[in-house]
Amino acid sequence: MGRLQAIAEGISRVGAIIGGAMLLIASLVICVDITLRYTISKTLGGADELSGYALAISSAWGFSAALLSRSHIRIDTLYVRVRTRVRAALDLLSLVTFASFIALITWHAWGVVRQSWDSGSRSLSELETPVIIPQALWFAGLVFFVMVALLLLARSLHAVLTGDLPKLFELIGSKSAVAEAEEEVRATERAMNEGRRQQ
Numbered sequence: 001m002g003r004l005q006a007i008a009e010g011i012s013r014v015g016a017i018i019g020g021a022m023l024l025i026a027s028l029v030i031c032v033d034i035t036l037r038y039t040i041s042k043t044l045g046g047a048d049e050l051s052g053y054a055l056a057i058s059s060a061w062g063f064s065a066a067l068l069s070r071s072h073i074r075i076d077t078l079y080v081r082v083r084t085r086v087r088a089a090l091d092l093l094s095l096v097t098f099a100s101f102i103a104l105i106t107w108h109a110w111g112v113v114r115q116s117w118d119s120g121s122r123s124l125s126e127l128e129t130p131v132i133i134p135q136a137l138w139f140a141g142l143v144f145f146v147m148v149a150l151l152l153l154a155r156s157l158h159a160v161l162t163g164d165l166p167k168l169f170e171l172i173g174s175k176s177a178v179a180e181a182e183e184e185v186r187a188t189e190r191a192m193n194e195g196r197r198q199q
Helices: 002-039 047-068 084-119 132-161 165-172 177-198
Strands: none
Touching (some): 002 047, 002 132, 084 165, 132 165
16 A cells, blocks of 8 residues: 555645646736736736636645645644544544545536536636536546545554554654654755755
């Protein structure tokens, strides 16, 4: 299962990078559109529509990257004060709850995608985009997130059954402030080493 998680991390990293690039491009298109609107009273048309697609798709694909890197926001005021086994139970409960919520969204998303496919829906803007395209990419990101959540849940349950709670915390536990600081230091060191190699 470790190999599967490594593959999932690679896919989610690519999805996050592409999603980030889409948001950057959408921001630039909106800036150009606003500039044209206020300078020469012209508009590109469809900038808001495309930015909406970019936001939906990048968010869906970013969910799994955030889950794998344990970057989703959690309020851990009580979490850090309870016993190890209680923390493990809370981590499992949070993963099951989160995965169930996204699975429900994904189920309804499938209904939206299927309806758009059956009816051949197009956007009402001047672009007349076949909405099945952005909706399918959005839906694929949600499905991938559910698969990643199920993989993490399986690995976490295995860790509980084998008594390997440190592994569970490594997979789905809330990061401590020290762990986050150590990650930032490692990332800075990597960036500095790459900068030195390029010189």
